[in-house]
Amino acid sequence: AQSVTQLDSQVPVFEEAPVELRCNYSSSVSVYLFWYVQYPNQGLQLLLKYLSGSTLVKGINGFEAEFNKSQTSFHLRKPSVHISDTAEYFCAVIPSGYSTLTFGKGTMLLVSP
Amino acid sequence: SQTIHQWPATLVQPVGSPLSLECTVEGTSNPNLYWYRQAAGRGLQLLFYSVGIGQISSEVPQNLSASRPQDRQFILSSKKLLLSDSGFYLCAWSAPGPTREQYFGPGTRLTVT
Numbered sequence: 275a276q277s278v279t280q281l282d283s284q285v286p287v288f289e290e291a292p293v294e295l296r297c298n299y300s301s302s303v304s305v306y307l308f309w310y311v312q313y314p315n316q317g318l319q320l321l322l323k324y325l326s327g328s329t330l331v332k333g334i335n336g337f338e339a340e341f342n343k344s345q346t347s348f349h350l351r352k353p354s355v356h357i358s359d360t361a362e363y364f365c366a367v368i369p370s371g372y373s374t375l376t377f378g379k380g381t382m383l384l385v386s387p
Numbered sequence: 388s389q390t391i392h393q394w395p396a397t398l399v400q401p402v403g404s405p406l407s408l409e410c411t412v413e414g415t416s417n418p419n420l421y422w423y424r425q426a427a428g429r430g431l432q433l434l435f436y437s438v439g440i441g442q443i444s445s446e447v448p449q450n451l452s453a454s455r456p457q458d459r460q461f462i463l464s465s466k467k468l469l470l471s472d473s474g475f476y477l478c479a480w481s482a483p484g485p486t487r488e489q490y491f492g493p494g495t496r497l498t499v500t
Contacts, residue, residue: 317491317492318431318479364430371485378430379429
């Protein structure tokens with residue numbers, strides 16, 4: 275079975291600082307990987323996805339993530355965060371041929387002035 | 388473009404009362420549909436998913452049920468609510484066929500009192 279581990283439940287950071295949100299997964303087959311963002315009392319919005327090809331993927335709002343197969347990681351990065359990036363971020367994985375996503379428990383990004 | 392609707396947005400129900408939450412998708416045909424529950428601090432729990440009308444897969448045995456009476460309509464129900472049913476309920480859809488990214492609705496906040 276597959277699993278997703280988001281190593282930090284909360285990440286505090288100052289505005290304009292860089293940030294990295296960590297995600298590791300386990301799976302016995304090839305996977306597709308996703309990052310979602312959730313603002314308070316809203317649904318999840320897709321930030322970016324890795325399906326195949328270049329291991330560095332760019333998403334909305336200036337976020338990017340790098341797929342590292344050897345380390346089974348898919349960390350999310352942004353070079354300079356804004357107050358408006360304060361939200362919960364979820365990493366998700368689906369193994370090839372499966373029907374459902376497996377989500378991590380989420381990382382709360384707290385951006386302060 | 389595709390849109391997904393959920394209603395109601397918020398709901399307060401007493402213990403033992405019935406429940407019906409509705410989700411509809413526009414702009415696509417034969418989507419895969421999903422119901423998730425998000426309890427405070429516990430990430431997303433997949434409850435049900437459906438690949439077609441009348442086809443429901445249950446991930447977690449409990450007092451909830453799901454139905455798909457029409458191609459783009461997905462309903463979550465309960466005959467008698469428990470306190471533990473409180474949470475944020477999210478509906479999602481993905482394109483038919485092998486699952487890739489999912490797109491989420493705005494959610495329903497359910498409080499059982």
